Amino acid sequence: MREEYQPFEIGNTWRILPPDCRPPLDHRTNLIMDRGAFGSGEHETTRSCLKLLENLKIDQAQVLDLGSGTGILSIAALKQGAAHATCVDIEPSAVDACRRNCRRNNIADATVHHICGTLDKVSGSQFDLILANIYGDILIDVASNLCHAARPGSTLLLSGILWEYNFDVRNRYEQHGCTVLKNRLLDEFSSVLLQKTD
Amino acid sequence: MSTPQVSVLLPVRNDATHLPAAIASIQRQTLTDWELIVVDDGSTDGTTQWLQSAAEADRRLSIITQPALGLVPALNSGLKACNAPLVARMDSDDIAHPRRLFTQLNAFKEQPELTLCASAVRHFPRPHIQGGMLAYEKWQNRLIGHCDIQRNLFVESPFVHPSVMFKKQAVQTAGGYRKMPWAEDYDLWIRLAVSGSIFYRCPETLLYWRDRPERLTRTAENCTLDAFRACKVHFLSQSYLCNCQQVTLWGAGQEGKLWARALRDAGINVNRWIEVDPKKIGQRIHGAPVCEPDDLNTHPAKTLITVGARGARQQIRDWADQHRLIEGEHYLCVT
Structure with a gap:
């Protein structure tokens, strides 16, 4: 049985709420999420991603969400105007949770491509927005492939980076043609917003 | 120039790969009133040139360049050059938490009797850390108060060297660092204990301790x-x-x-x-x-x-x- 939780707000845009909870009618965008092991918004890295996301212009964007977990970041991006999301997670149960949450948020099936596996299963270099809320050492390992998947001018939002990896992550992505736009240092983790410049 | 609140003492030899990250972690400390004394112990890999440009960009950095004399002479010449009454050790391949200096300085303000204040540490990159190192990390992170540290002094080295902040005067009075057949830091901790020093550890993780195959703890004869x-x-x-x-x-x-x-x-x-x-x-x-x-x-x-x-x-x-x-x-x- 899933544990219930109280609705909560993040930034100026988002409200996270459990299924069957009636939201107030206001300007906020509701993200209806099961509470699960893969992040329904409480964790500081997810909060940080959502705060950074709300200021991005992503109309009609093609999104790649690596380590998508519950899908909260992709769902938020789609509700903010993105056209399509490719959600990748190595955990089958996370992929199930993501699929379930997409339905709860009335995201059309055709709008999301769910992949159970690693970045190797993603082809092309067409993504306008890359979301990766995963550990810093993995971000360093996949830097080359992740940057390859990003089209020039695209945005990369990397999070889940423990303090000790922050410098190395930024350094590695700069070596792959990215420019750091924002570096948010949280209590234990950090988030980095980058733009692929070439 | 007024005396800074803390001197950070960082010896380095040939570590151009990791040094920029270590120094960046000092430069983004919430406590800004510090000086960084880097002792360049005979580097030949570009470390010297990188340090020169870093020191030109940030006047809080002072570089002591010496031929390759070894860690103990480097530590002692750096210690001598430290202007602050409190010295925080740092290594060239580690990362300090942004509140490290503030938190440790605060411990000295709240407990003026302290001689040395360490912090909890965390190894990285995490996936490659072996069980023995994790057990050591857990063991020493749990030693918070003076009595606990003192009674475990002969079990293992109770402090990770780059995690400590100490009173310069106390370390110099104890004889500074010595070249012995064993680790220079453990040698110092025991001498400080013998001289009646008071120890403490901030329970917060304030230092991220990089593990790599060539790390001295793994390779040096005096660390067996x-x-x-x-x-x-x-x-x-x-x-x-x-x-x-x-x-x-x-x-x-x-x-x-x-x-x-x-x-x-x-x-x-x-x-x-x-x-x-x-x-x-x-x-x-x-x-x-x-x-x-x-x-x-x-x-x-x-x-x-x-x-x-x-x-x-x-x-x-x-x-x-x-x-x-x-x-x-x-x-x-x-x-």
Whole structure:
């Protein structure tokens, strides 16, 4: 049985709420999420991603969400105007949770491509927005492939980076043609917003 | 120029790969009133050039360039150049938490009697860390107060060197760093303890400790188990075992026998072994009888606990408590 939780707000845009909870009618965008092991918004890295996301212009964007977990970041991006999301997670149960949450948020099936596996299963270099809320050492390992998947001018939002990896992550992505736009240092983790410049 | 609140002392030799991240972590400290003394110990890999440009960009950096003299001379020349009364050690491949200097400085303000304040540490990259290093990390991170640190001083080195902040005056009075056949930091901790220093550890993780194959802790001759044992025997023979020619060892395993040999070289013989293994009880090892723990009740004598098995140290401490044996008086844990 899933544990219930109280609705909560993040930034100026988002409200996270459990299924069957009636939201107030206001300007906020509701993200209806099961509470699960893969992040329904409480964790500081997810909060940080959502705060950074709300200021991005992503109309009609093609999104790649690596380590998508519950899908909260992709769902938020789609509700903010993105056209399509490719959600990748190595955990089958996370992929199930993501699929379930997409339905709860009335995201059309055709709008999301769910992949159970690693970045190797993603082809092309067409993504306008890359979301990766995963550990810093993995971000360093996949830097080359992740940057390859990003089209020039695209945005990369990397999070889940423990303090000790922050410098190395930024350094590695700069070596792959990215420019750091924002570096948010949280209590234990950090988030980095980058733009692929070439 | 006014005296900074903290001097950060960072020796380096040929580490251009990691040094920028280490220094960046100092530059983004919430406490900004610091100076960074970098001792460049004969680098040939571009470290020197990188440091020169970093020092031009940030006047808080001072670079001491010397030929490759080694870590101890580098530490001592850097320590001498530190202008602040408090010195924070840092290594070229580690990362400091942004609140590290503030938190440790605050500990000294709240507890002016402190001599040295360490912090909890966390190894990285995490996936490659072996069980022994994780156990050490967990063990030393739990030693918070002075008494706990003091009573575990001979178990292992209770502080990770780049995690400490200390009073410069106290370290200089203790003789600074010494080149010995064992680790220079452990040597210093014990000398500070002998001189009556007060220790503390901030429970927050303020240093991220990079593990890599070429790390000194793994490769240096003065960081082997034999070197640590020799260091412990050296200081025990001047303190707990001062004027003792005989000692009881609890643990007749391989480690115990290595201890017996090291003690014998220092002129201290094992006159009794304590064991819980019924196969060993009643035998004689190196001429000394093997007895069961209860023998300590009837014939108490200075005893070193050399049992290294996980969990055994605490079991022995619990047993000793029940039998009113006092740690530091009747027995001492040394592994």
